[in-house]
Amino acid sequence: MxxxxxxxxxxxxxxxxxxxxxxxxxxxxxxxxxxxxxxxxxxxxxxxxxxxxxxxxxxxxxxxxxxxxxxxxxxxxxxxxxxxxxxxxxxxxxxxxxxxxxxxxxxxxxxxxxxxxxxxxxxxxxxxxxxxxxxxxxxxxxxxxxxxxxxxxxxxxxxxxxxxxxxxxxxxxxxxxxxxxxxxxxxxxxxxxxxxxxxxxxxxxxxxxxxxxxxxxxxxxxxxxxxxxxxxxxxxxxxxxxxxxxxxxxxxxxxEGLEAIWERHAEAGAYTRNRIKEMGLELFADERYASNTVTAIKVPEGIDGKAFKNNLRDKHGVIVGGGQAELSGRIIRLGHLGYFTKEDISTACDAIQMELESLKVAP
Ligand SMILES: Cc1ncc(COP(=O)(O)O)c(C=O)c1O
CATH class of the missing domain: 3.40.640.10 (Type I PLP-dependent aspartate aminotransferase-like (Major domain))
Structure with missing residues (x-):
């Protein structure tokens, strides 16, 4: 994988x-x-x-x-x-x-x-x-x-x-x-x-x-x-x-050019936030100041944040960051900075969506 x-x-x-x-x-x-x-x-x-x-x-x-x-x-x-x-x-x-x-x-x-x-x-x-x-x-x-x-x-x-x-x-x-x-x-x-x-x-x-x-x-x-x-x-x-x-x-x-790089990150940030909201998940950040390099996503009530993150890795090959300090288990963080393609971000969002659905239906 x-x-x-x-x-x-x-x-x-x-x-x-x-x-x-x-x-x-x-x-x-x-x-x-x-x-x-x-x-x-x-x-x-x-x-x-x-x-x-x-x-x-x-x-x-x-x-x-x-x-x-x-x-x-x-x-x-x-x-x-x-x-x-x-x-x-x-x-x-x-x-x-x-x-x-x-x-x-x-x-x-x-x-x-x-x-x-x-x-x-x-x-x-x-x-x-x-x-x-x-x-x-x-x-x-x-x-x-x-x-x-x-x-x-x-x-x-x-x-x-x-x-x-x-x-x-x-x-x-x-x-x-x-x-x-x-x-x-x-x-x-x-x-x-x-x-x-x-x-x-x-x-x-x-x-x-x-x-x-x-x-x-x-x-x-x-x-x-x-x-x-x-x-x-x-x-x-x-x-x-x-x-x-x-x-x-x-x-x-x-x-690539300085402005094109800024634009690529702005697009990736907006795309990720939209996908996350469309899935019914909540952004952790105040959206007016949400970062275009990393999106923090609240782990919904009833879902084990660590299991969520591990399943993304083991089942989909998507490695996201977990929450740090008191946010451990409460958020996951999806990076979209540096070297990435649109597909890297969209497939990561697809994996989050699939995993969310499978965890929701799980007993
Ligand atoms: C905002 C910010 N500051 C500082 C650091 C420095 O950390 P490190 O010494 O691990 O590179 C990081 C690394 O993730 C960071 O994201």
Whole structure:
């Protein structure tokens, strides 16, 4: 049975990307690697919609969130962490771990941050230096209205650190236009390559914060990454095979075009939501903010969420994500990001429909 991997990352790999990783190693301090690094960095800037810097580290997305914090802040700095789910909580937790004075705004699961709520929280915490926000909360299938939220943060001239791990490269993130200071994305999502690489943009304002920041950092130091990049290198050994993959994936993305990619994800999101509702299932997310990269679906009363998910895998070859933390067993999450065809999404929806019907009639 063909596997239809519909978790919201790691996402399937195009054949060209898989083939690229068969290459032998090259000297990561030589001209060939410099060429790949420079090419990838330029293309990433295009997809990030930034003229600022984009740095690449070997890590999963969480490493990038830690890098954003340790590079821009100092111990006991007050920050506002706005969380709409598991990944927002993680961003706040990292900030706490590094001794920041974290003021949390927690929004009920399934909802997005209302810009007025953010304005109020900032009014109540006028001393915060930075705001931590998840753009697309993969655990609930919600996309925050980042442009509107960023406007409020920028009115106050604060630093804005964004987790765009499951949105960048799939849905619009206009880094410069929206005034986003540090934006983190991860290789295993829209970039269509395996896990293990994190991309981080750094604005002018963020560079000023980097100079002033006092939190200890070594491996993640943006200054070291930037000065190596100027020589066509990374400070420490890069994930060479992932660079081969990234070069090919970005080339495929360039050919498809930024807007066409956004459109493909928007269509997949709308299609999935319609199919789910037509089956009589409920979306977990507030539909106005439902994500175009992952759809969270409520498991109906009387159906065992874990069995539902396992049956999709074992009987139909469709692998979906389960609920995380308190949503375990209560939702399933269908990923539609990165490399997928319309058929991948429609057959996954067909499988959900068949399974739902079989579970309903089961005694
Ligand atoms: C929104 C979001 N933030 C951060 C992460 C980082 O997680 P990881 O370190 O597992 O890549 C993920 C991964 O699923 C994510 O979806």
């Amino acid at each position: 063909r596997q239809n991997l519909r978790i919201p990352g790691p996402t399937p790999l195009p054949a060209q990307v898989q083939a690229a990783m068969h290459r032998d190693m090259i000297d990561h301090r030589g001209p060939e690697f410099a060429n790949i690094l420079n090419q990838c960095t330029e293309s990433l800037k295009y997809f990030y919609c930034t003229k600022g810097d984009v740095l690449i580290f070997p890590a999963s997305g969480t490493g990038g969130l830690e890098a954003a914090i340790v590079n821009t802040l100092s111990p006991r700095d007050p920050v506002l962490a706005v969380s709409i789910g598991v990944f927002g909580d993680r961003f706040a937790k990292i900030a706490e771990t590094f001794g920041l004075d974290v003021r949390r705004v927690s929004i009920p699961k399934g909802r997005a941050v209302d810009p007025e709520q953010l304005r109020q929280a900032l009014d109540e915490n006028p001393d915060v230096k930075a705001v931590l926000i998840t753009h697309n909360e993969t655990s609930t299938g919600v996309t925050n209205p980042l442009k509107d939220l960023a406007t409020i943060v920028k009115e106050r001239n604060l630093l804005l650190l964004v987790d765009a791990v499951s949105s960048m490269g799939a849905i619009p993130v206009l880094t410069d236009e929206w005034g986003l200071d540090v934006v983190v994305s991860g290789s295993q999502k829209a970039w269509m390559i395996p896990p293990g690489m994190v991309m981080v943009s750094v604005s002018e304002r963020a560079w000023q914060a980097v100079q002033a920041a006092k939190l200890p950092r070594y491996y993640w130091d943006f200054r070291a990454a930037k000065s190596s990049l100027e020589k066509g290198q990374t400070p420490y050994t890069p994930a060479v095979s992932l660079f081969y993959a990234l070069e090919v994936a970005l080339d495929l993305m360039m050919r």
